[in-house]
Amino acid sequence: GAVVSQHPSWVICKSGTSVKIECRSLDFQATTMFWYRQFPKQSLMLMATSNEGSKATYEQGVEKDKFLINHASLTLSTLTVTSAHPEDSSFYICSARDTAGGPWDEQFFGPGTRLTVL
Amino acid sequence: QKEVEQNSGPLSVPEGAIASLNCTYSDRVSQSFFWYRQYSGKSPELIMSIYSNGDKEDGRFTAQLNKASQYVSLLIRDSQPSDSATYLCAVNEKIKAAGNKLTFGGGTRVLVKP
Numbered sequence: 001g002a003v004v005s006q007h008p009s010w011v012i013c014k015s016g017t018s019v020k021i022e023c024r025s026l027d028f029q030a031t032t033m034f035w036y037r038q039f040p041k042q043s044l045m046l047m048a049t050s051n052e053g054s055k056a057t058y059e060q061g062v063e064k065d066k067f068l069i070n071h072a073s074l075t076l077s078t079l080t081v082t083s084a085h086p087e088d089s090s091f092y093i094c095s096a097r098d099t100a101g102g103p104w105d106e107q108f109f110g111p112g113t114r115l116t117v118l
Numbered sequence: 119q120k121e122v123e124q125n126s127g128p129l130s131v132p133e134g135a136i137a138s139l140n141c142t143y144s145d146r147v148s149q150s151f152f153w154y155r156q157y158s159g160k161s162p163e164l165i166m167s168i169y170s171n172g173d174k175e176d177g178r179f180t181a182q183l184n185k186a187s188q189y190v191s192l193l194i195r196d197s198q199p200s201d202s203a204t205y206l207c208a209v210n211e212k213i214k215a216a217g218n219k220l221t222f223g224g225g226t227r228v229l230v231k232p
Contacts, residue, residue, distance in 0.1 A: 032218075034219070034220075042224075043206065043222050043223065043224045043225050044162070044206070044222045046219060046220070049219060093161045093162075095220075097218070105150060105210055105218040105220075106152065106164060106167055107152075107164075107208075107220055108164065109154075109161045109162050109163070109164075110161060111160070111161050112160070112161040
């Protein structure tokens with residue numbers, strides 16, 4: 001149980017293009033999903049909290065117009081990196097919290113998407 | 119600024135020995151604590167969660183929590199080369215408006231030598 005998938009697992013794109021990453025909870029419903037970014041040899045940095053049916057909450061310093069988040073259903077959240085540039089190259093990881101999982105809020109992570117912008 | 123601190127390591131451990139990882143956190147009202155294992159190039163995998171003071175054991179892993187000292191630790195018994203990874207300590211920061219966010223430490227890299 002508690003499986004989270006991401007698609008694609010890796011993507012290479014040209015500077016200026018947009019890239020969409022999907023995050024799905026496969027065997028549970030997730031009212032809340034989280035998007036993280038991880039640069040080499042650094043820890044996870046939370047970018048935003050995605051809430052089903054409402055606007056995402058972005059962390060300080062994360063541009064909401066550049067990183068568009070949509071959480072249209074209880075099992076799917078998408079992150080779109082708009083007008084990507086080489087400095088956006090990173091490992092993007094989503095996590096999901098089981099809506100029925102009780103008060104302790106364990107987060108289960110997807111396998112990540114490695115984005116390379118040329 | 120709520121913080122979670124870990125020694126970055128690397129923590130070098132002989133195969134079969136006990137690896138001891140430590141984590142301190144600054145937010146006194148934190149309620150739940152997690153240890154994730156992350157292999158190089160992979161995403162984090164939840165290995166332990168702990169919510170009450172004391173010890174919690176699961177297989178070769180034991181998590182220890184001391185809320186008064188704001189300290190949580192992870193012990194790995196009978197360490198195996200496959201345990202070589204970065205271990206991330208995470209603390210649940212309860213914020214109603216934004217959902218319950220996790221604050222991660224920088225991770226401790228563990229190397230188990232055969």
